[in-house]
Each structure stands twice: as structure tokens, then as C-alpha cells.
Amino acid sequence: MSKHIIHTDHAPAAIGAYSQAVRAGDTVYLSGQIPLVPETMTLVSETDFAAQTHQVFKNLRAVCEAAGGSLDDIVKINAYLTDLSNFATFNEVMAQYFTQPFPARAAVGVASLPRGSLVEAEGVMVLSK
Secondary structure, eight states, X not given: OOEEXXXXXXXXXXXXXXXXXXXXXXXXXXXXXXXXXXXXXXXXXXXXXXXXXXXXXXXXXXHHHHTTOOGGGEEEEEEEESOGGGHHHXXXXXXXXXXXXXXXXXXXXXXXXXXXXXXXXXXXXXXXX
């Protein structure tokens, strides 16, 4: 099985030694997205958790589309929050991007994230043949 690297200018460029996503067979592994605006590579907001979460899902959607899928094809999401008191807000925003049946998910509290982000999310997407 070969792997195919996914890249789009509609999501932030990688800020390290990784790809935005990698497709292996029908599975696409989506790298973590922080709330960077692709055109400026700056945070959408430094303090607004909801705005940051919306940008994270917009970035994930752009990578999904570049891979030939959509957010509806995501089967698993891992979310990282620097403050778990924002968990309810994360749920509210996520519900605006997904419909039932929702993907499996983990939410983890972390000490810090790149660029001072308050939230990051990564996922696994499965595409139909």
C-alpha cells in the first residue's frame, strides 16, 4: 500500500516536519490543526476560544476536502484543550460542523499548544472507494 501526501493552501502550512494529512488506502490521517488563518499564518484570535475552535474545524474541513472527502467522513477526532473549562464550548462548536452519527472522540487537557493556541484537533477519515 502506498501513501499519498495531502496538501492544500486553504489550510495552514505545516509548521514542522509533518504533512497536513497522509492517505494510506481509504484512510486519511489528518494532522493536528490549530486556529491559524491560512492566508496570514496567525491565530484567528488570541483569547476567543469559540473563534479558535471554529477556525480549527474550518482548517480540518479544508484538508478533508483536499483529500477528496468531507468532515462527515471523519471517524475519530482527538481534541486538545489548554483549559478543560472550555469543554462545553468545544462541544457546542463541534456540533455545528458534524451531524449524527458523530465521530468517536477524545478530549485531552494539555499544558500548552503551538503558537499559544487554546485548542487543537486531529482526526482520522475513511473514504469510500
